[in-house]
Amino acid sequence: MKRRWNIQIWLGFLIVLAAPVTYVAIFIRYPVTRDFPWATLLIFALGLALIARGLVRARREPALYRGRIAAPVIMTLGIAILAFFSYNIFIVTRQLPASKGAPQVGQKAPDFTLPDKDGNQVSLSSLLGSGTNSALLIFYRGYW
Amino acid sequence: MRIIAISVDPPETNRELCRAQGYTFPFLSDTNAAVIRRYGLAHENAGPGGSVISRPAEFLLDATGTVRWVNLTDSFTVRARPEDVLKLVDTLKLATPPANPGAPTGAVAVPPGS
DSSP states (O other): OOOBOOHHHHHHHHHHHHHHHHHHHTGGGSHHHHSSOHHHHHHHHHHHHHHHHHHHHHHHOTTTBOOTTHHHHHHHHHHHHHHHHHIIIIIGGGOOOOOTTOOOTTSBOOOOEEEOTTSOEEEHHHHHTTTTOOEEEEEOOOOO | OEEEEEESOOHHHHHHHHHHHTOOSOEEEOTTOHHHHHTTOEETTOSGGGOOEEOOEEEEEOTTSBEEEEEEOSSTTOOOOHHHHHHHHHHTTOSSOOOSTTSOTTOSOOOTTO
């Protein structure tokens, strides 16, 4: 008897691959799915669950389904991709230095003068307009 | 209320970014990270070629330049959300200029987003 192609393994693997791809392409743009990547973790869970079902099927009914060798390999690969993603999202992004000496609430923000996008020198005090404007000061990593 | 952005990017990069994104608020270039260091925000060896860049941070300053709120994130993917900052601006009454010292602050209705 010809054994059936164990589609759950491969479908699950495709879903696992889609998890980091959709995170970078879509979910990273929205704070709700970026700050904690629940949507991506759900996609991972779905993919790994499918692979697991395929794995169980291949072991229980080896006469009926293929994938006795492929399933554990794909499962290991899927878990490795999840581990790599989690390492980057939960550990690498948090490797920020302590902000020693950052101005604290109640302290005066140090004045500075820097060039704007047109090369004009602009100072914080001039932007505050001698006490007429409040300000939101955003420091960002830059696009290099 | 002023929005001021600062990074190590040179003015050309900022010009390109502002043009592409339609940003109209000032983008300032701290190419040698002097201000970033002064604000205690240097992230050494994190930029291209092991250069120093800024760790993400947001400060709300009142009109006297005093820090009223600061956000030093633990993760560079997690930043202050615009709606939360707007709420803080309301709570701290930062949108109202202190034009009339002695007058009760927040007495003037300011449309949101101004």
